[in-house]
Amino acid sequence: MNAPPAWLLRAAPTDPNAVDQWVSSPARLAAVASTGLDGSEPEESFDSLTKLAARLLKVPASFISVVGADRDFYKSQVGFPEPLAQARALPGRTFCHYTLAADQVLVIDDTHADPVWRAVPTVQTLGVRAYVGVPLRVGGETVGSFCVIDMEPRRWSDEELETLRQLAISAGRELGLRAALAEARADSEDARALARSREEVVAVVAHDLRTPLQILQLSATLLQRQMPQEQRPVIGRMVKAIDSMKSMAEGLLSSSALLAPSAGRSRAVGASELARDAVAMMAPIAERAGIELQLSALDEASISIDYARMLRVLGNVIGNAIKYSPSGTAVLVGATRMGAELLLTVTDQGRGMTATELERAFDSGWQGAEGMVRGDGAGLGLFIVRTLVEEHGGRVEIASQPGLGTALTVVLPCQ
Template sequence: MEFPKDRSAEPLPQPLAPVAGTVPSWEQARTSAARLRAVQASGLLDSVQEPGFDSLTAVTARLLRCAASFISVVDGERDFYKSQHGFPEALGQARQMQGQTFCHFTLDRDEALVINDTHAQPEWKAVPTVQTLGVRAYVGVPLKSGGQNIGSFCVIDTVPREWTTNELETIRQLAASAARELDLRAALAAARQAAATARGQALSRERVLAVVAHDLRAPLQVIQLSAKLLQRSGGTGHEAVTHRMLSAVGMMTTMVDSLLKSTDAAPHLQPVAVATLAADAVDMMTPMADKFSMKLLLEPLPEATLQVDYGQLVRVLGNLIGNSLKYSPAGSTIRVSGARRGATLDITVTDNGVGMTDEEVARAFEPGWQSESAKARNDGVGLGLGIVQSLVEANHGQVRLESRSGMGTSVTISLPCT
């Protein structure tokens, strides 16, 4: 079946005027801001022809032996044809059409628009393509993207046609294939956007960390010099305090140097006794525990040596202890314990704080995610556990979290022993 000769130069019938003061529902849908945003977001407007879509329209036209099959994308001014098979040469090359078309009538529908004879109703007969293309039969299945009708999968013929149940089902199934392709594209676009956002957040975080780490060096040097002056003054009663200050400054300097490394740099692995690692982290966080009227209890640890980046692991344990301090009531005891399991050593930080729901546990390591209670407290930006996980994995370890709402939280890092 072919189109008759081009009659675009002949005068067109005028579309039926709507009742005064009313706007047809399809016209409201066509100009809807939400729908037009979905059209733009689909990325289909003015896109190149693609074999995947072209094969669908070609198969449809051949199976049904109709004049043409096409995929239209309708914006506020025109119909753009993502794919077509059977159009007259001029229209096939232009790939777009201005003015009212049958595709507009699908924009407010969920089901296919089926027309057996466009001459049977004045509304259909007044559509310009009835004259310019000789359209006498039409089926249009709405295509959705982002929950909006952005166009339709269409079949037209140049003679009246009683569309059979099998023919209509064939059109619907082929239209569903086109819709699945749109869904896949939307999912891919969303994934790319999410990845770009995540990369941007990570880059922003690393820049902030680099600036903060760089600027921390000066005050750390001041604290270090002041502590050494106190130590040299020979005053009594301050030995433990100055020792703790110098120890903390040393650990902080190591962590600052670690922060200033490239994010792609491998950890600086070195043998570290697990007891030393845990004791240094506890010693560093003890002043904070004292401030909150809590106790840090370091339980006996197995004699074992870990091949890890000392600065990164002190940072990990400090982060976990800090979380426990934030979410535990005054008077609580935060326990740091360890156990050996074959070639693996577990270090666990346990508290009796507010705990977490199952949903919160499932999302706890997502970068940027915060529980509602954390948001209410305005505690950071939700990066802590994500950083813990990335640092532990960089040191060839694993981290797991167990928690019950109102019963406290236990976080364990598992690392290979040497």
């Protein structure tokens, strides 16, 4: 005679006191809550499984229970009498509790054969004489069971038990998907709350920055008026940099924070003016790094832009070129019109970029190996550049080879 499968339990019932402790476990009840099934409406995905179990095993009733702290809730059932079929819930001790405590398939051929089984209320109220329950688990905790009952004593065959076990596996997968969906929704809400919190912090910081920036702007303007003519260009660069910082702070306070749309702030600007202003603004940084900033060919084309934001774009690009160029080299800034487009190009003599670095250059938060070692950035510079340029209806192109430097081109529509 073949030995029964290892997953079966045809043994004496678990101690009733131990059953209560198992059912009331906080971890198990938390897993039940995570499914969101207790009290939920019937669903065909579960009903089809209980109907199939009743037909294949030729039993009068089949059901999927979700066992809470004080009741069994029947997510699906077929064959229950009224009023239980309508109520879909049963308080008090049930065979499902013993299935949970046993934590494996519980098989009862005759409920009258043991005084503990005979004392379960459904033996009298429903006339249960034979029972099989398969535990259903979510996140390592047993939340319920897939069960069949008969109103006559019955010797369950191994084939019948394996059939029910396979159907229970399908039900368990469905339960796992529901729990994963609920967890994903909760994680999504947490992420939204975190994003809102960060935006609020950014808005507060941006708001508080406006006052000191205004003081700097007024002070720089006053100094510019009072200083000798030959020293005014230095203060002029400070004024332009402060204007750019004010624009960034105002952008952070807008509805989309960092990259707020610039509609209504565009004006016609000469390409040569923009290039010259960007070079003048970045000149002190280049000088400190031992880099020579040079203006190459400048076209007099006119473009419609948010001046402060496009100055920010060129400032980021020039800053990157300076950062990755060796001292004693030059960075060239030029503006060339080609048809209906203006090409603003920043060319350096730095270390260049690999194919992998080129592929990921515009990813938010990404930095190359040298950038991570230096620890002097957040990997947002080129992401911001591309976003702001695309906001202006343009695009960004990079040409680079290791050891041969990099040329980054901002392509914008001309007027």
